[in-house]
Amino acid sequence: MDTSKEPLKYDFKSIEAKWQQLWLTEKPYKVSADPLRPKYYVLEMFPYPSGRIHMGHVRNYSIGDVIARYKRLRGYNVLHPMGWDAFGLPAENAALKHGVHPAQWTYSNIDYMRGQLKAMGLSYDWDREIATCRPEYYRWEQLVFLQLLEKGLVYRKKTTVNWCNDCATVLAREQVIDGCCWRCDQQVVPKNMHGWFLKITDYAEELLADLDKLGGWPEKVVTMQRNWIGKSQGLACDFQLEEGQGEKIAIFTTRPDTIFGVTFMSLAPEHPLIETLIKGTEHEAAVRSFIEQTLLEKQRMALDQEPEKHGIFTGRYCVNPFTGGRVPIYVANFVLMEYGTGAVMAVPAHDQRDFEFARKYGLPVCPVVQPPGDALDGAGMEAAWEGDGVLVNSGKFTGMPAAAAKKAVIAEAEKQGFGKTHTTWRLRDWGISRQRYWGAPIPVIHCERCGAVPVPAEQLPVVLPGTAPPYGSHAPLHQQEAFYKTICPQCGQPAQRETDTMDTFMESSWYFARYTSPRKDDGVLDQAEVNYWLPVDQYIGGVEHAILHLLYSRFFTKALRDLGYLQIDEPFTNLLTQGMVIKDGAKMSKSKGNVVDPDDLIQQYGADTVR
Template identity: 65%
Template sequence: MALGKYDPERIENKWQDEWNSSRCFEVEVDPSRPKYYVLEMFPYPSGKIHMGHVRNYSIADVVARYKRMRGFNVLHPMGWDAFGLPAENAAIKNKSHPAQWTYGNIAEMRAQLKRLGYSYDWRRELATCRPEYYKWEQLFFLKFLEKGLVYRKNSPVNWCGSCQTVLANEQVEDGRCWRCDSEVEQKQLEQWFLRITAYADELLDDLKMLEGGWPERVLTMQRNWIGRSVGAQVKFQVKGMDEVVEVFTTRPDTLCGATFMSLAAEHPLVEKLIAGSPEAEKVRAFCRDVANMDRIKRGADDLEKEGVFTGAYCINPLTGREMPIHVANFVLMGYGTGAVMAVPAHDQRDFEFARKYDLPMRVVIQPKGETLNPAAMTAAYADPGILVNSGEFDGLENEKAKETIVARLAERNLAKPTVNYRLRDWNISRQRFWGAPIPVVYCEKCGIVGVPPEDLPVRLPEDAVMRTDGKSPLPFMDSFAQASCPKCGGPARRETDTMDTFVESSWYFLRYTSARLDTAPFDAAALKYWAPVDQYIGGIEHAILHLLYARFFTKILRDEGYPVSDEPFAHLLTQGMVLKDGAKMSKSKGNVVDPNAMIGRYGADATRLFILFASPPEKDLEWSDAGIEGAYRFLGRIWRLVEELEGALVAVKPCAPVEGELSPRAKDLRRKEHDTVRRVTRDIENAFQFNTAVAALMELVNELYAAKDELRTRPEGPRVLSSAVATTLALLSPVAPHLCEELWQVLGHATHLSEEPWPLHDEAALARDEVEVVVQVNGKVRGRAKLATDASEEEVRSVALGLENVAKHLEGKEIAKIVLIPGKLVSIVAR
């Protein structure tokens, strides 16, 4: 055949051109075929793909190609999460428009993805910064505004001075901006919110639908973030003031044990409580420090508990005792009411705080048969028990006491049953230019007025000049900011905030189903056919950001009448990171591996093969130069195998039937071929274990090399060898598609390998004429015997007992029992 040297660049360019010209990965709705929608979280167009991208997209591409070969109508699209701060910052630096930077990066990254041979339907490509995309997002906003799911209010917000914008709570990490790592401060601003809390119960309850399809870790993170708690709202009168502190508690049974009150640093009562008191400046300083702490860190169990006394007291509504009011760093304004009744004997955080500041502790729940001494306790007692020191409620089991105490306080209008959530409404206002404009105007006469749907999209101005101070230019552009009121026709001012970029990524997966439709956001028939996404792939870092928002958006759109399911992603795979020298790749660490360099040196197939073989997809992967070199050598070995079998191979399908008598070597190769099909299919189908699938293929290639010289001279040899080679190429093609397509063509096939059906193993080909049976004596291996597969039990026993080493270990002993596992084991128990 004289194939010549394996040349990845030539082969890969050839097949990428062929796939493009034949449009073989483009799909349409086809109700006669089962659909499969596989999707990776789309990238931000930063200018270059990194190895994390390569891993994510290679995993998805194997799934897409495999499912096509299994007969599914596969939707596998790609697009760009194109709005955001990096484009704006780059435009400021380069004195250009963000669109110029963004579209240039998209072109570069698109070329890189095509060079890797991913099987995308590029007709469906979208970029969220295009008006034809965000037009529909603006329409959704207006619909949500009509229904009260969007609202505007003055609120304390996380403000990044460097990025000059508000951040959602989820975008603040350790008190710093998730984008630029600058310290975040608290600021009061009028902001737009999406009422995600209206769906809190459904978002929580529907996680049950995803069990088995999503990683349990992600489900747990979402359950904790939503944080539903059933309890009571209780009122505490402030001593000497006409003010009430309201608390939410899940433990009203411990109310008689409440000995002090803890407030969040942001609580609106703090200033009233400290006004004119000697503690005022100390409390204000403490509040400033705490308010700028990371919200998640403040709620962590291992946080060092700190606080300051306000000088004020409140009254316990059940006991009438005075309770000192403190400000504490572990109390969050965003959870409950921002106030906590402190019961140090029965809550560990309160226990630690009380011990640190020498505050009183009162036991009100006793375990049955025990007496707790507050002075001797080393930790809070939070388990069930019987009420003590609780007046008329003494002797009640604590669960029963919860209802009784709340009912008693409710008679005096001091408590009511309440369900509380950790989840807060989603702040979507961003004071930046490069985002989707919020489609409302402010009219002095009419107030807030939505832009009429027929006037959408509200476009970002193409002539905007980025400001060197980092502020958005929109408020300073009269051509954009000045508008007419759609209601009265009078002068109005356009909203100059733009939407959080997570809004765009909350529905893009649905737009792919009809990405070029210009009369509606979705074609109903296409949406009904393709949704939901069958397999979604992306990073764990999006567990309580994008994944929660996408679930929320899907439910809103369902309630707007779009034919979508209750959940957007049936299955989720969160792939591990790509590491180098034990650390995540980053420029600052100097350990970045450039995909372009790897593709240039080893080819796309070898890069894909290594990154899929080196680790199971859900685990972190340690980059290895030797590993990718090994992947390249393995592909070269397959190339040489086909070349060395010149004249002995014929164009047969995988697992081709073979007539006539087979030699032992032919039977062994055929058995290995069918066993490999079984193993690879199982590993991909059940758990995407591509690493073990590739390992099985390497074993098959080894068997081909061992058998080729003998079999090429036998009558059945060419067909047996050809079948095994064809099977190798078919099974490997989702991982290394270019090489496999080329060799498939070399074998004489006129079809594309990607259009061939997936091989199916034949159980009959797996049968063995002889099996090796292990023989144990008292649990230790003492011999092995070759036996016919249809040997009787008596024959098996006779052969096993006749083995020399077995007989030796039975000398002087009496056989108590012989256990047979057909085809595998003879276990002899002797005394």
């Protein structure tokens, strides 16, 4: 036996190049609907074209590829597409940083990342590739927006945004660093501006109930969505102002059993009644100063940051409808206008947040629910008692178990005519307006005579200016007169286009459906295709998308169903949250600077080994 010869080596470079070229020309993964075969739709969350794919992406895509290949071998007709979540603030920022147009930056990145994915040998049907920044994609999104507007699921209202006076523009939350503009370091201030909203709250009950259908989802994700939707039942009632002209403060509480223990009222700094309470009083200047400072501090805080509790007395009182007692009214920095009514009846003996506030400002603590075998003393309590018990100091309800008292108090409020049983939701309507350039234009025209007028469907898409080479200016649309100056389609008079663009979650909320008929150029979706392929059988992506993307996709599916485009209630039958690739103790990401490029590993070991 001759042992002098070199051992045979696996020549992965030539082998992989051969087969990848064959796949490119013969397209073995291209599929079409076939009613005679069982279908299987596997999908990974599509990437944002940031420039390069790293090994964190590879984990996600490799899992999907394994499933796709297995199902093909089992005889399924497998749809496994790929595309690009291509609009958004990061692209705009990166383009500004590098002195190029967002379109040029984005399409260049797409070309490079597509090459990376093909070099990995992933079994995608590339004929279905989409990029959400292309007019042929967002044209249909604009049409759906107009149909939702006609259906009453879209509205416009004023909302508070982050505003930089120096740059004269709205900033996204992530562009505010320590309360200052990321670009010019000037102080960011809150500003009221109009914005567009989708009425996701109209679907709150169905979104909550249909969570029970998602047996193929991780329980953690289902629980997160259930908590985010946040259905609460309790008492809605009014506290009349002591010296008002019929004015009242509307409150909602899930603890009506504690209403006899109210010792102060807390209002959100944005509460509309504050102006009435303080105007012309000795407290006006101090309260206005407090509100201004509180709103500025909100700009500096992280979304999950709990503020140190502060408040200020308005000098006014309201009346507890059950006791007739005077209740001082405070403005408090921890009360949120977007939750409930923006007013909280404060019961410091039985709510820890209220307890801390009361101790800080020397307000009374009055126990009205006694725990079993104990007698609470308001003066000596070191923390609130938030558990169950029996009512004390509660009029005719004294002696009742708290659970029974909740129903009895609501019944009494309804009998007396100042309250009623009520259901409230943590879920808020979806604000889709972005005052940025790199997004899908909102197809509305503002006319002084006719109001907000939908762009006629035959005039869609409303395209971004300057996206074709040579790339032009990409300033925010409100700075581009050639874009916003137009003619009202109803009266023919000069008018202005809407200059807000859509939140990029709009594009990712229906892309999985568009994959079924990505080249359809005469409508949103092909009915036969969506009926065959949807729902997605296996969806794969990060748990960080558990709330917004997945919730919005569920809402959009139901809205498209009600518009007649779909016949399903839920978009994803099974969900896999694939976990993270960790390097240097942190999640692999470009922002962390700890990415490992698969190109280097492919060159050294081959695509099969990397996968």
